[in-house]
Amino acid sequence: MTYKTADKQVVPEPMLRHIHCDSFFETSEDRQVTLEVLEIRQPTFTTLTLTEVTDGYEVFAAEYLTGIVAMRLAEGWTIVSAGERHYHLGSPPSDPDGSDAEPVCSRCGSTKVVRDACARWDKANRRWVLADVHPGAFCEACEADGDDLLQPPAIDGASAETCGETAP
Template sequence: MPSFTIESTYRQPVFRHRTYEAATAEDACQLAIADEDWTGQKEDYENSGATYLTGIWPGVDSAYITPALELPPGYGEGENPPPTAGTESATPVAAPLMPRCRHCGSADICRDANAIWDEIAQQWSLLATYDSQTCERCGADSNNLALWVPVAEAGSASAFLWEVIQALETTSLASDADFQRFCTESHGQLTADEAAARWRSAAAA
């Protein structure tokens, strides 16, 4: 089952008690507003705001590493999440995802598994899968190797972006706006290796 990294936020009031000497109450209020020293501040947990979401990314621990997904309506600050029961609203369909190597960006990832011979079907049947994952391209191996990202259509600008990332072996570029724009402009004009060489040269300049 796909995983998603979500950034949740809530606003918590912070207050302080401080005495000011002033000619009038209004003057004292002005001093309090202008006072930037919050030493001894206290948190007002009882009046914290409602939780809202400020970001969602496909994959495990992928915040600001992979391109962010669009936040579904109703989950931003001041919005009301859609009801989960007793309504006729359709359940949103999640976009298809695929695993990529967290180190080099390759989609050639294998996962350890156990199979048993099926005498009736005369073939190996999958019995269990294990956490260990291996990248066939760079050889990286870990239980948290897969970076889950939206499936890129073959020949698309998104697919080209990941081809360039593989050539550079720098998955953090997936969330770089300048790199995304560069790949979009280079798509159809350069090969992935040519684009990678040009990006590497520009970065070194």
């Protein structure tokens, strides 16, 4: 199944279709205000289209659409094209630098490894912040532990460093 986008492109059925809706009662005007943005996500792009706007709220609707676009940009999407009522976003890059790779247990190969850490209270921000990660590790799969348990992920065939340690 296919459909046409706002710029008349024919594309396959989307992986995700979502409607972002904001509706509120404007007491000073005694009326309901509705804004809707349709998000259609494909493997390589996303289209965000403003589909419903209450008369007189076009500027507010544009800000609403821009806010949704800002959330997608924070996720790594990029603006390919834009119009008054729509945006076409390119998908975030795949993981070319291996940043999604995980350390594994050097004994069983599992990624179910944990490390102890220390947190300190940050008075200015009123929250806990990570202060240190201890060298020892524990594998929840094989129950092994030790300072030499972690095998950091390999990136482009080279071993990576983790907290000052190198791969064995």
